[in-house]
Amino acid sequence: EPEVTQTPSHQVTQMGQEVILRCVPISNHLYFYWYRQILGQKVEFLVSFYNNEISEKSEIFDDQFSVERPDGSNFTLKIRSTKLEDSAMYFCASKIRDQPTNEQFFGPGTRLTVL
Amino acid sequence: DQQVKQNSPSLSVQEGRISILNCDYTNSMFDYFLWYKKYPAEGPTFLISISSIKDKNEDGRFTVFLNKSAKHLSLHIVPSQPGDSAVYFCAATPGNEKLTFGTGTRLTIIP
Numbered sequence: 001e002p003e004v005t006q007t008p009s010h011q012v013t014q015m016g017q018e019v020i021l022r023c024v025p026i027s028n029h030l031y032f033y034w035y036r037q038i039l040g041q042k043v044e045f046l047v048s049f050y051n052n053e054i055s056e057k058s059e060i061f062d063d064q065f066s067v068e069r070p071d072g073s074n075f076t077l078k079i080r081s082t083k084l085e086d087s088a089m090y091f092c093a094s095k096i097r098d099q100p101t102n103e104q105f106f107g108p109g110t111r112l113t114v115l
Numbered sequence: 116d117q118q119v120k121q122n123s124p125s126l127s128v129q130e131g132r133i134s135i136l137n138c139d140y141t142n143s144m145f146d147y148f149l150w151y152k153k154y155p156a157e158g159p160t161f162l163i164s165i166s167s168i169k170d171k172n173e174d175g176r177f178t179v180f181l182n183k184s185a186k187h188l189s190l191h192i193v194p195s196q197p198g199d200s201a202v203y204f205c206a207a208t209p210g211n212e213k214l215t216f217g218t219g220t221r222l223t224i225i226p
Contacts, residue, residue, distance in 0.1 A: 103164060
């Protein structure tokens, strides 16, 4: 069964460093998303991406964040200068197209720890 | 911002009995609702969804009920099985790309 994959599973970085989180969405999906979950809190929407551009972003997704689909398979989230409060699980998700169920398929997540 | 609320952080149910997980929402623009299940160290897994034009959707052991006037939905699992032990998230969307999640309910099925 096709699945969303994410690398790395765990990333440790120093405050102020840049990190790139990588995702490979399901191959025939057209809509891509990043969410995050700070420990003990709910899953929060960061950004959605369609047709090579951002379609929606949350207040969390400030200038320190960017997304890119550099080739036909990868979808990346870059944090330019990490802060302690960026420590969280980051989930990538994808969706095939507009469909009645609005189901988004999630990857296993990358745990980002900022020291 | 608590547009989607799951007021029970945890729930324990005997194996074979019915599990009922509840979710309330405040945003009347939400028109699609989803339930996700999450195991530790894994991403959320889609379970079942319901459109605002329906009041019930069933898939095997899982049934979701929607009460639009009360802005309330519930997930029923019957019969409950040990493998159902996980965290369950309610999510809602106004039909665009963004899912708004609740805080989750940890369900424990007691053998």
